[in-house]
Amino acid sequence: MCRSCNSIVGAGQTECTVCGTPVTSSSEYHKNPRAVAPDRETLRFARAVLDRPYKFTITLLVVNLFIFLLMWQSSGLTSSALWEFPLPVLLAYGAKLNYYIQTDHQWWRFVTPMFVHVNLPHLLVNMYSLWIVGPYVEKLYGSAKFVVFWVVTGVAGVVASYLTVRPGLAGNSIGRFLFKLADVPSAGASGALFGLVGVLFVFGIKFRHELPEGFKRAFGTGMLPIIMINLFIGYLGRGFIDNAAHLGGLVSGAALALVVDYRRPGEKSGIAVTWRILQIAAIALVAVSFLKTAQHLGDPMPGSLMAQAPQPTEPQNPAYLHYAKAMNDAQETFVVAMQDKNTSNIDAAVQNLEAAPHLDQKADELRDKLKALLLQAKKSQATAAASPPPDTRKTSQADQLTQQFFKWRQEYNQWLKTEARNISGLNELIETESPK
Numbered sequence: 001m002c003r004s005c006n007s008i009v010g011a012g013q014t015e016c017t018v019c020g021t022p023v024t025s026s027s028e029y030h031k032n033p034r035a036v037a038p039d040r041e042t043l044r045f046a047r048a049v050l051d052r053p054y055k056f057t058i059t060l061l062v063v064n065l066f067i068f069l070l071m072w073q074s075s076g077l078t079s080s081a082l083w084e085f086p087l088p089v090l091l092a093y094g095a096k097l098n099y100y101i102q103t104d105h106q107w108w109r110f111v112t113p114m115f116v117h118v119n120l121p122h123l124l125v126n127m128y129s130l131w132i133v134g135p136y137v138e139k140l141y142g143s144a145k146f147v148v149f150w151v152v153t154g155v156a157g158v159v160a161s162y163l164t165v166r167p168g169l170a171g172n173s174i175g176r177f178l179f180k181l182a183d184v185p186s187a188g189a190s191g192a193l194f195g196l197v198g199v200l201f202v203f204g205i206k207f208r209h210e211l212p213e214g215f216k217r218a219f220g221t222g223m224l225p226i227i228m229i230n231l232f233i234g235y236l237g238r239g240f241i242d243n244a245a246h247l248g249g250l251v252s253g254a255a256l257a258l259v260v261d262y263r264r265p266g267e268k269s270g271i272a273v274t275w276r277i278l279q280i281a282a283i284a285l286v287a288v289s290f291l292k293t294a295q296h297l298g299d300p301m302p303g304s305l306m307a308q309a310p311q312p313t314e315p316q317n318p319a320y321l322h323y324a325k326a327m328n329d330a331q332e333t334f335v336v337a338m339q340d341k342n343t344s345n346i347d348a349a350v351q352n353l354e355a356a357p358h359l360d361q362k363a364d365e366l367r368d369k370l371k372a373l374l375l376q377a378k379k380s381q382a383t384a385a386a387s388p389p390p391d392t393r394k395t396s397q398a399d400q401l402t403q404q405f406f407k408w409r410q411e412y413n414q415w416l417k418t419e420a421r422n423i424s425g426l427n428e429l430i431e432t433e434s435p436k
Contacts, residue, residue, distance in 0.1 A: 045212045045265050049139050052263075056143045057134035060150065061127055064189065067093065067115050068123050082120040087185065090118060094293040095187040096158050098165050103410050106296065108289035110162070114154030115286075116187035126189040133196045136219075140203065140262045144279040149199055149256055150192050151282040153249045157191015160248025167338060167402045177238045178247070181339045183406070186242045191249035194230070197223055198253025203262065210264075319357045323367075326356040330370050331409070337377040338402055346378045362419050366412050373405055 074089050075081035081089075091097060094112025101109055117123040138146040161180075170179040204211065204220020216222070227250070234243040326349075333349040336342050353371045358364060380401055 045215065049265060052139040053143070054135040054138040056147050056150075057130065057138050060134065061130060064115055064117070064123065064127060064130075068117055068120075071116070084119050090116065090185050090187060092293075092297050094290070095185040096161055097185050098162055098183045099410065099413060101162065103413065106292070108292040110155050110158045111151070111286060111289035112293055113158050113187040114150075114189050114192050115290075117189070118187055122188060126193060129193050130189065130196075133193065133200065137196045137199055141199075141260065142263050142275075144275040145260060147279045148275070148282050149195060149253065151286060152256065153195020153198070153253045154189065154192030156252035157194065157242075157245035157249035158186070160191070161186045161242050161245040164244035168398050170339075173238065177235050178244050180242075180244075181239075182335055186245065188242070188245070190242070191245040194246045194249035195253030195256075197227060198250040198255075199257040201227065202254045202257035206257065207262070320359060323356045323359055323363065326352040327367065327370065327412070330374060334370075334374055334377055334405060337374070337381060338398060338405075341381055343378045343381050346374050350374055360419060362415050366408070366415060369408050370412075373401070373408060376401055 071085055071089050071093050072081055074092065075085055093116050094109055095116050096109050096113045100106040117126065137149060141149070164179045165183050166179045167181045170176045170181045200219045201223040204216060204222060208216055208220055230246065234241045234246055330349040330353055333345045337346060350371055353367050356367060380398060
């Protein structure tokens with residue numbers, strides 16, 4: 001702890017990154033206090049800013065922890081759930097899934113993911129980051145602006161994640177850093193946290209001429225190592241880290257800091273009515289979003305994800321389960337064919353589809369469409385193998401085929417929620433797989 005401004009000083013640091021006070025023993029300080037005294041202006045600025053409250057940072061920590069505990073309870077309070085929440089629980093509590101947003105118009109899934117975490121380590125890492133970064137932003141800009149920053153950058157991160165589900169653009173390691181091969185659940189506060197980092201980065205650059213030396217080193221270009229390290233980690237973890245959400249939050253936070261002023265030392269704590277209204281609106285948006293989430297807790301999962309959920313121990317309709325397994329296996333085969341250029345399982349998947357039992361006319365129609373997509377994927381990959389790279393026409397065809405698959409999947413999931421529910425035993429299956 002810095003003796004001058006009470007900021008946290010990391011292990012191994014030789015001076016406080018905020019006020020510049022050298023880290024020395026108390027005996028050295030008493031022997032030569034002038035040698036270790038920080039710049040007076042830096043000290044005045046640091047004390048004026050760091051003495052401000054940061055109550056909404058603590059509120060966000062409590063809210064995130066509370067939602068995590070609710071998710072753990074819905075998962076049965078098992079130790080294994082702490083390391084990975086079941087897929088139905090993540091979706092029930094508001095994780096982002098493009099299918100729900102596009103098909104069911106569940107707009108609130110642009111908001112709720114910033115409060116949902118996939119496991120305990122995910123929560124601890126994000127909450128530790130919030131505890132380190134959040135107070136600085138709230139102290140500098142005030143609680144009203146801080147709340148608006150958190151919600152706006154968090155939503156921006158989810159929107160970026162939503163827009164980058166583009167399998168056709170994720171064909172190499174660079175593409176997979178930003179774009180996603182499939183529509184999978186996404187959750188976490190990382191987008192909003194990157195937004196706060198973006199705010200501090202631009203803050204340090206924008207106000208560099210009036211900031212004391214210590215604050216110049218702590219913010220602005222001093223944030224670059226943190227940004228670059230996290231982006232490098234994101235590149236290493238591409239495929240399971242949502243880098244698009246991180247970048248969306250970072251860019252939106254930087255953009256907000258460009259146009260928003262901060263509370264200078266000595267300014268009154270009163271805030272503009274506009275910011276108070278925006279703060280209330282942001283809190284109301286979060287509250288309404290979770291209310292809508294609670295109203296849809298029993299929604300069935302998309303068919304492409306149902307295979308990943310626990311199956312009932314005593315199936316009520318073996319014919320449906322046979323059909324669903326063939327359809328789910330075929331979908332996985334299609335994704336592997338488009339992602340890994342591996343078509344070796346397509347023939348077997350087609351045979352399984354042909355052997356799937358008849359349920360109704362719509363089920364047969366959906367099965368035939370999926371079979372046609374598999375055969376087109378096989379033909380597309382065979383053509384691609386014979387074409388010298390780069391083949392932009394081939395990429396366009398793959399994109400079109402993938403889009404056709406997504407449209408088919410929306411139609412299939414709509415059938416699961418409507419006509420399929422009339423099939424004996426299907427209601428019981430869906431209720432078992434959907435958390436209450």
